[in-house]
Amino acid sequence: MSFSKNVFGTLLLFLCSASALFGQSDTPILSGTVQFLGTSNAGANFYQPVIVPILAVPLGDHFFIESRAEIQGFIARDNGTTGPYSGQFIATFDYAQLDYIANSHLTISVGRFLTPFNIYNERYNAPWIKNLPDAAIIFPIGTRTSGSSDGAMVRGVAVARKKFEVNYTAYFSALTNVENLGSGRAAGGRVGIFFPEKGFEIGTSYQRFLQNGELNASGAYLVWQPPRIPLDIRSEFAHSPNGQGYWLESAYRFAKDRRNISGIGRLQAVARIQQYFNGTPQAGDSLPLADTNRFDFGLNYYLPHDVRLNGSYGRQFSSLGNANIWEYGITYRFLFPAWPGGSR
Amino acid sequence: MKGRVTAFLATAALLACGLSPVASPQNPAPAQKSATVTRTTAQQSKEGERRFQANCGRCHNAPEAISPREVKAVLQHMRVRAMLSAEDEQLILKFLAP
Numbered sequence: 001m002s003f004s005k006n007v008f009g010t011l012l013l014f015l016c017s018a019s020a021l022f023g024q025s026d027t028p029i030l031s032g033t034v035q036f037l038g039t040s041n042a043g044a045n046f047y048q049p050v051i052v053p054i055l056a057v058p059l060g061d062h063f064f065i066e067s068r069a070e071i072q073g074f075i076a077r078d079n080g081t082t083g084p085y086s087g088q089f090i091a092t093f094d095y096a097q098l099d100y101i102a103n104s105h106l107t108i109s110v111g112r113f114l115t116p117f118n119i120y121n122e123r124y125n126a127p128w129i130k131n132l133p134d135a136a137i138i139f140p141i142g143t144r145t146s147g148s149s150d151g152a153m154v155r156g157v158a159v160a161r162k163k164f165e166v167n168y169t170a171y172f173s174a175l176t177n178v179e180n181l182g183s184g185r186a187a188g189g190r191v192g193i194f195f196p197e198k199g200f201e202i203g204t205s206y207q208r209f210l211q212n213g214e215l216n217a218s219g220a221y222l223v224w225q226p227p228r229i230p231l232d233i234r235s236e237f238a239h240s241p242n243g244q245g246y247w248l249e250s251a252y253r254f255a256k257d258r259r260n261i262s263g264i265g266r267l268q269a270v271a272r273i274q275q276y277f278n279g280t281p282q283a284g285d286s287l288p289l290a291d292t293n294r295f296d297f298g299l300n301y302y303l304p305h306d307v308r309l310n311g312s313y314g315r316q317f318s319s320l321g322n323a324n325i326w327e328y329g330i331t332y333r334f335l336f337p338a339w340p341g342g343s344r
Numbered sequence: 345m346k347g348r349v350t351a352f353l354a355t356a357a358l359l360a361c362g363l364s365p366v367a368s369p370q371n372p373a374p375a376q377k378s379a380t381v382t383r384t385t386a387q388q389s390k391e392g393e394r395r396f397q398a399n400c401g402r403c404h405n406a407p408e409a410i411s412p413r414e415v416k417a418v419l420q421h422m423r424v425r426a427m428l429s430a431e432d433e434q435l436i437l438k439f440l441a442p
Contacts, residue, residue: 029417056417064420101420104429129404157427167427193349202418225402234404306408337413 012039028057029337032068033127035331042323046076052094052127055338067096092180094148104160109153112181116153116169116190117142118219118236128333131232131270131282132312133253134325138245138276140286141238142207142217145184149173165194167203174213185210192221199225205238212282226268230256242285245276245292268300270312293317296325306333385442392439399436401428406440415441 031052039046050072056167068280075087097111114122123141124130129235139147153171160166187210192203198283219238225231230253237246249272253266277290298312307330314325396406400422410418419433420424428436 026416027413031418054421056421058417058420064424066421066424099420099424102425104431107424107427109424123403153426155424155430160429165427198400223402302405304408311419331347333407333424335407335410335414335418337411 026058026060028055029335030055030338031330031333031335033333035127035329037133037327037329039133040324040326042321042325044076044080046074048075048093048164049073049340050127057338064099064101064103065097066099068094089310090180092146094254097153104157105155106154110151111154112148112150112183113153113171115143115147115149115173115186115188115207116155116171117188117207117217117225118190118221118238119203119234120236121147124234127331128306128308131249131268131300132272132296132314133310133327133329134296134314135272136236136245137288137292137294138236138238138243141240141243141245142205142219143184144209144217144286145284146182148181148183149186149197150176150181150183163195163197164220167192168196171283188217197227199227200297212284228256230254240284240285241280243277243287245274247272247274268302270300272296288318288320290319298327306335308333385438388435388438389442390439392435393438395428395432396436396439399428399432402426410440412441 014247029051031109033052035048035052037048037050039048050070052068052070054068056067059065066173068107069091070093071089071091073087073089075085076084077085095111095113095114097109097113114125115339116122120136120139124137125147143325144219149171151171151173151261153169155169156167158166158168161280168189168191170187172187173183173185175185186207188205188207188286190203190205192201194201201221201223203221205217205221207217209215209217217238217240221236222234224321232251232253234251235246235248238244248268251268251270253265253268255262272294272295274294274296276288278288278291281287282288294314294316295313296314303309309328309330311328312325312326316325349411400406405428407418415437419428419437422436423433
């Protein structure tokens, strides 16, 4: 009798603990994107199937584990514009981090995280979110070596008022040469001020790259979404000894309410201009070897069930050769509980 | 004696009226209370939608369907990514899973 009581008590304690740790509301989720992208760049055709799964695991109210991987295929002709097609697949971890949400002003993250330089890398460099398929030319500035950092980061909203918020991020990253988990030794941060009623944010970033001669990178950004117009304006400027440049993107959605189901309301037109000015090239900086200007125009169509079609045309001007770049693709965003059970 | 009885009855009647749940605006009827709660929830949901658009909606639209099981993980993810406050999180919760 005493034995069975102990077993029952232990079982009850275990269930209570498990419920507290992984209760109904703490269900992990698997989200992400599946994309197929076709590109014609200066006559060379290639195809990129991409799967970007995100695993998010809440552990109570203060701890959170999140991870994003990227499995990307690259299928192209062996000799550029001629020969048979062959492909290769690359898998990388963009982030795998443990977050401690202390309060509204402070979150501490450890592990692998997206390098917080300006806004493109953290906010827009995901297949479902970015309006144009190609990353900005200046993307490698401030995000060397891989766009991800291995170390620790603090972030939050330092000051929150009704009319404005001051947000910040600071981090340190260690050098890692592990395949698919690489990162550079660097430290840096970002500060921004956001005016919610105006839909306007402006900010600045800094990175000190602590290897290969110790480089400084700095940048600035702005985002403006007028509350009354479905317009989205984003821009970044970045500078490093390797080069500097900017991009300015404008996207117009034909319906103010993004849940609008009318045919034209699902359409989005996007335009982006970029200018890059070459500095002192360095091995592994992933930047163009000459001054480059580029203009892109694209159309995105948001179908029901989180499916998006996109098509874009870009013209690139460079002393190394001008090019027409055509891109088209289909993107699907998914979200479901990471383990079964319970009602939806 | 008659006056005392009248005074007692009047006091009792006043107290009975004062304690009546129907008459007092400080203590609304269940139907009124339910309407107030519904209105408050609707207001919170509207405010949650506004906060969603001001924070999460700056980069992407809301998922077409989200279940109550998924919403906490989604909101914690956004709390870290978009630097939401605890108040933002609660209001957006009312919008996504009312």
